[in-house]
Amino acid sequence: MxxxxxxxxxxxxxxxxxxxxxxxxxxxxxxxxxxxxxxxxLPSPHFPPRAKRVIFLFMKGGPSHMDTFDYKPQLQKDDGKPLPFEKPRVQFAPTSNLLGSPWKFKRYGESGIAVSELFPHVAECVDDLCIINSLHGTNPAHGGASMKLHTGSDVFVRPSMGSWVTYGLGTENENLPGFITICPTLAHGGTKNWGSAFLPASVAGTPIGNASQPSDQATVKFVENARMSLQAQRMQLDLTQSLNREFLETTGPDSALEARIKSFELAFRMQTEMPEALDLAAETAATHRLYGIDNETTADFGRQCLMARRFVERGVRFVQITHSNTEVQWDQHGNLRKGHSQNAAEVDLPIAGLLKDLKARGLLKDTLLLWGGEFGRTPTCQGAGNDGRDHNPEGFTMWMAGAGVKTGIQYGATDEYGYYATENKVHIHDLHATMLHLLGLDHKRLTYRHAGRDFRLTDVAGNVVHDLFA
Structure with a gap:
């Protein structure tokens, strides 16, 4: 030695x-x-983008615009009187006389925008909002209107807007899906509202739970494999993928098989990234309070909003959050006072928390927030005790925030009662065209060849609303 x-x-x-x-x-x-x-x-945008990502806050059922962000003094004055003009030719159900809002409005911020007492926390952020009061669609039924909002079509199966965005821009995180939908509803279009249709399957939305279960139970099914180590799974996957690629070489291009190869790889990588992204215990107690997770009323939706922030931080391109209380929703044909009060109480603080958190972290400048439902409500009443409103796609409100949109403004208007969009009307196709433009995508050039024609999110319509841009 x-x-x-x-x-x-x-x-x-x-x-x-x-x-x-x-x-x-x-x-x-x-x-x-x-x-x-x-x-x-990554696919290149058509021009420099203002937004890099989207968070869509979907209020399923149709919030009442004249009870939230579209104050109508004349409606208050004429409460109980007949509507002085014709109702739409196609209505979902009969309604009677005018119904003034049960809630008071107050002006907030430097902009002085009037917001209902239903949303006191969001009202504190009103100077960050770009409120569009002149949305309109074509379908008075939940299923058709929801499909129109999500896919641009209320009669055919088409790719969802999240899928179009992911197809057009790709994802900045190879270990997570590019499009995630948190606690989505399984009703009124269900999976079609986040599906990819004829686009590659790899751009379809990945659901985290669904609306029928609490958000603290929401996860990706089978994301963990307790029976096999990662090393063993990698060896198994390598063999499977080699066979898939060998088969692909013999068959030629096969979009379904190519998507399956990508999905297998993503599923393997998600095992390490997804549990960490969903671990809200890593957040501080102050952050939990900001989102209302420490409160029974706001905890469920607060968790969804915090998940959304954690996902966009990790490069997820499009995140949808759905508020769909299975007992109440926003669909108050009756019990308007109770239902809207409960719904707003569940989402108001978490949404304001998300806005403030994104802004504090510097994420709001290139993250587009979009809030709204599939349609609004009628200013005429419905149900026992004059305590309900019917579906109304003729005029309603949605708002945007972040990503280069104007702040502290109300764009467009409905008539003095809130029935029809009348000034600077914005169709659902226009909304989609505007969202894509903010992301650097020309809605007329973002197309996909299928069944002998070029398809796009906006079909053969849609105009970018440049007046919304800062």
Whole structure:
């Protein structure tokens, strides 16, 4: 046995330590170049974008615009009187006389915009909002209107807007889906509202739970494999993928198989990333309070909003949050006072918390928030005790925030009672065109060839509302 001093050992193996250091540096460069390669592989926007990502706050059932963000003094004055003009030719159900809002409005912020007492916390953020009071659609039924909002079509199965956005821009995180929908409703179009239809399956929305279960139970099914180690799964997947690619070489292009190959890889990588993204315990107690997670009323939706922030931080391109209380929803044909009060109490604080948190973290400047439902409500009453409103796609309100839209404004208007959009009307197709423009996408150029024609989110319509841009 030779005597080898520590000094001699270090001197003779110095080159080895240098090799280790060099290997580490090269590995870092390789990871950096891979990241750069992944970024360069992303589809290019058509022009410089204002927004990089979208969070869609979907209020299923149709919030009443004249009870929330579209104050109508004349409606208050004429409460109980007949509507002085014709109702739409197509209505969902009969209604009677005018019904003034049961809630008081107050002006907030430097903009002085009037907001209902239903939303005191969001009202504090009104100077960050771009409120569109002149939305209109074509369908008075939940299913058709919801499909129109989500896909641009109320009669055919078409790709959802989240799928179009992900198809057009790709994802900045290869370990998470590009499009995630949190606690989505399974009714009124269900999976079609976040599906990819004829677009590649890889851009379909990935559901985290559904509306029938509490958000603290929402997760991705089978994201963890307790029976097999990651190493063993990797070996299994490598074999499967080699067979898939060999088959692909013999068959030629096969979008379904190519999407399956991508989905297998994503599913494997999600095992490490998704549980961490869903772990809200990593957030501070102050953050939990900000989103209302410490309160029984706001906890469920607050968790969804906090999940959304954590996902967009990690590069998810499109995140949808659905408020769909299975007992109440926003669909108050009766019990308007009770139902809207309960719904607003559940979402008001969490939405304001999300706005404030995104702004504090510097994310609001390139994250587009979109709030609204599939339609609004009628100013005429319905139900026992004059305590309900019917569906109304003729005129309603949605709002945007962040990502280069004007702040502290109300755009467009409905008539003095809130029945019809009358000034600077914005159709659902216009809303989609405007959202895509903010993301750097020309809605007329974002097309996909299928069944012999080029399809797009806005079909053959849609105009960008440039007046909404700062």
């Amino acid at each position: 030779s005597n080898l001093s520590r000094r001699h050992l270090l001197r003779t193996t110095a080159a080895g330590f240098g090799s280790l250091a060099l290997a580490s540096l090269l590995a870092d460069e390789t990871r950096a170049s891979n990241t750069t390669a992944r970024q360069s592989d």
